[in-house]
Amino acid sequence: MLDDTDRRILRQYQADPDLKGQELAERAGVTAATLTRRLERLRASGILKGAQAVIDWQALGYAVEVSLRVTLDKSRPQAFEEFTAAARKVPEVVEIQTFLGQVDVRLSVIARDLGHYQQLYREKILALPHMTDVEALMHIARIKYDERLPL
Incomplete structure (x- = not known):
């Protein structure tokens, strides 16, 4: 289901979800067009569900x-x-x-x-x-x- 390229993209994306397209593509060793196509396929197949904000509830006073x-x-x-x-x-x-x-x-x-x-x-x-x-x-x-x- 996943090939080595998909795994490299997902590893880099997990490591730094704030990376933008070109930098993520470079770190994953693919072109920007390949990255876009692969990410769309991963989203369409349900493997990549999206991005979310992670809020530190302790910083908001929940101890x-x-x-x-x-x-x-x-x-x-x-x-x-x-x-x-x-x-x-x-x-x-x-x-x-x-x-x-x-x-x-x-x-x-x-x-x-x-x-x-x-x-x-x-x-x-x-x-x-x-x-x-x-x-x-x-x-x-x-x-x-x-x-x-x-x-």
Whole structure:
């Protein structure tokens, strides 16, 4: 599916997404026309989904991150859909993951401080539907965070 040229382009693009066309083409060892054509093909095939702004929520005053492992009432046919729909409405929930197994959902929640987290937990998290159990894991440090793929 990907050839060596595609991989070189994607490696360079991941390394520095702010590079503009000509410089990216030079670093990837292709012409600007080839780069444009390849990027269009990668986007059309769904491999390259686009670019996004990454905002440092800690710089905005959010000092607390908590992972909540949630078990849902599986006897309710719409439990997953209703729970995730409600969780999406909580602005401080920055990530939702679903699993197969004892834990059904993991929420990543940010808060300004412990008092703010306690308020969020009591007023918004505990109000989410169909929860049978919730376990909070306080984040201490992020050891590795890298969305780059080994191409």
